[in-house]
Amino acid sequence: MKLVTDRxxxxxxxxxxxxxxxxxGFVPTMGYLHEGHLALVEKAKEQNDIVIMSIFVNPTQFGPNEDFDSYPRDLAHDQRLAEAAGVDYIxxxxxxxxxPNxxxxxxxxxERAGVLCGRSRPGHFDGVVTILLKLFSLIMPERAYFGKKDAQQIAVIDGLVxxxxxxIQIIAVETNRELDGLAKSSRNVFLSDSERVEAKELYKSLTKAKTAINSGEKSKKRIIEMVIDHLQLNTSGEIDYVEIYSYPSLKALDVIEGKVIIAIAVKFSKARLIDNLILDVR
Amino acid sequence: MKLVTDRxxxxxxxxxxxxxxxxxGFVPTMGYLHEGHLALVEKAKEQNDIVIMSIFVNPTQFGPNEDFDSYPRDLAHDQRLAEAAGVDYIxxxxxxxxxPNxxxxxxxxxERAGVLCGRSRPGHFDGVVTILLKLFSLIMPERAYFGKKDAQQIAVIDGLVxxxxxxIQIIAVETNRELDGLAKSSRNVFLSDSERVEAKELYKSLTKAKTAINSGEKSKKRIIEMVIDHLQLNTSGEIDYVEIYSYPSLKALDVIEGKVIIAIAVKFSKARLIDNLILDVR
Known part of the structure; x- marks a missing residue:
């Protein structure tokens, strides 16, 4: 594996x-790799001759009061993981x-940016599409790989393409989860021990919603209330949002029908976690 | 030569x-071809194996009160000229x-858009870069060709790249002129007979400015006054702007020094004409 730092x-x-x-095959990341990233690499290796991973903590997608400076970085560790996973170039x-200028x-x-994380993080997706256009020009990949944990990001990139x-073909890869259901994320290291125990409740609240929907509940309002209740009862985090939209258009709806996303964001003391489920409701 | 209409x-x-x-080699045009376009094709043929010309009157670069509907179009004529010039695909x-959506x-x-035509035509360059990004993705050229008559456009595209x-390499090709100096433009057909006679004065006013600068005049103010006087005395057109900036950064200056552009735009009854000279002043 070769490490490259210049254009x-x-x-x-x-x-x-x-x-x-x-x-x-291109796997854009902000580094501090975990199994979620490696699942993207695995998929990229299956489908392409060469796999290039970018590691770049992009300043333009962080707001002034967000965690750009403290975002975890460990290039040496990332190199070892990427090489073991079969990445050809970082x-x-x-x-x-x-x-440069x-x-x-x-x-x-x-479009697709005024809700969910786009609302909580104004300018975030502008920064994401800016850096991706730059990276796509340099890497010229046949396929680029993104995790479904960032479902809104995938919808926005789909709009860009x-x-x-x-x-470029955008490949969405299933969210990689810990044994207790917590979605893998570089930010999970910022959870305290007790928060880490609570964090599994994000996914639990989503599966509870899924069960209710599969049992016939079609009211957006009631499902959202159910998820909020679960999170408030079982975590010390502050709920940023619990929302349901059509997917990938991210339009408002009252009745849960068709392809929908249930998405949540919860702020713990030093980490803001997101998770989602995408359901096809007949 | 092959005509293609779908992506x-x-x-x-x-x-x-x-x-x-x-x-x-890619020659983007809005059609109604003239020798100016064909000079771009000639250059493109010299430097590339294949020449693709686009003909597309792009609505997003026209303002609500501009000439999108009346912009001249003649695809049959364009096809004959392009084929004779050696274009491989239109x-x-x-x-x-x-x-489509x-x-x-x-x-x-x-940057580079708040002056000259960008000021007179708000949103114009936003439309230009939008359509060019789309066309560049489809055509994936090694080189793209633009005429120096649209000097600000070249500066903006340089900023995009x-x-x-x-x-993509952006190749700027010298402005093609009629025998009397009028810069060739698809909009020249909208000049009345008497306006056509006056229209040569745009270039005359620029060469007069050039002579004065070469003789030692370095005051932006005095050169602009000289050009305005010449245009007012010799044409019935309404002056849209006469301006001097650094090039290609298009920054304001007081003293004429370094690489500069003298640019003018004049509105006649049915055509707004532009012209410019780029000078390297030591």
Whole structure:
């Protein structure tokens, strides 16, 4: 495995592989790898000749009071995990390498971004699509891999690919979970011991909602109340949102029908966790 | 020469040529071709294996009171000229083909767009970069060709390529002029006979400014006054702007020094004409 930190080198590598007609699978990450990321790599290896992983904590997708500075970083550890998983290249540029000049253009996500994390984190998805456009230009992958834990992110990226006819297939991979159901996330390290025990209740509240829906409950209002009650009773976290929308269009609905997402975000003392379930309700 | 009107077909064609390691030169146009466009094709043929020209009057770069509906169109004539010039493919999609859905993302040009045509035509360059990102994704050219008559457009596109690391070389081609100096433009057909005679004065006013600068005049204010005087005395048109900036950064300056652009726009009864000179002043 090769570690690359500059644009010129990664472009040359990509060009060479393209000339050899080798397909490129791309796994964009912010590093501090866990099994969730490695599941993306596994899928990318199945479907492509070459796997490139980017490790870049992108400043433009963090708000002024968010955790950009404290976001966990461990490149040496990441390199070992990525190499063991079969990644061919890690692209880990500096902030200056990805933002060498003041931007001349600004992208604003105007659909699918005004709800859920987009509402709690204004400008977050603008930063996500900005860095992805840059990375896609450099890596020119056939396929790019994202985890379903960030379901809204996948919907936004799907909108980006649609808008600009990007010649890239977006592959959504199932959320990787701990044995007790907690969705794997780099931010889980910030949970205290007692919060870690409570954190499993996020997924429990979602499966409870799923059971109720499968038993015939179609009222958005009642399902949301049920999830909120469960979280309040079983965790010390502050609920950021519990919402239900159509997916991937993320439009409002009253009756739970068709493809829907139940999404939650809970703030613990040092970590804000998100989780979701996507259901096809007939 | 082949005429293509849908995204799927042009993508297949592009993919085939890329697999054959053939380089693609791209000439984006709004059609109603004249020698200015053909000079772009000539350059593209020199430098690439394959030349693709797009013909698309892009609605998103026209303001609500601009000439989108009346912009001249003649695809049959364009096909004959393009074929004679050696274009390999014309891509002439419908508006629905390029904007199949409401856009999820909005691009705003925040640098280099607040002056000159960008000030007179708010949103114009936002539309230009939007359609170019779409076309670049479909055509995936090694090089794209633009005329220096649209000098601000070239500066804005240069900013787009910088921001997103687009793997495309932007080639700026000299403005093609009539014998009397009028810059060739599809909009020239809208000039009345007497306006056509006056229209040569745009370029004359620019060369007069150039002579004065070469003779030692460094005051922006005095050069602008000289150009305005010349245009008012010699044309019936309404001056939209006469401005001087650094190029390509388009920053304000008082003293004419370094690489600068003198740019003018004049409104005649049915046509708004632009022209410019870029000078390297030591």
């Amino acid at each position: 010129t080198t990664i472009s040359k590598i990509v060009k060479q592989h393209r000339q050899n007609h080798e397909s490129i 692209f880990a540029p500096s902030v200056e390498e990805m933002y 003041k931007m001349n253009n600004q992208i604003t996500v105007v 649609q808008d600009f006819f990007l010649p | 799927t077909t042009i993508s297949k064609i592009v993919k085939q040529h890329r697999q054959n390691h053939e380089s693609i 891509f002439a999609p419908s508006v629905e083909e390029m904007y 409401k856009m999820n993302n909005q691009i705003t040009v925040v 910088q921001d997103f690391f687009l793997p």
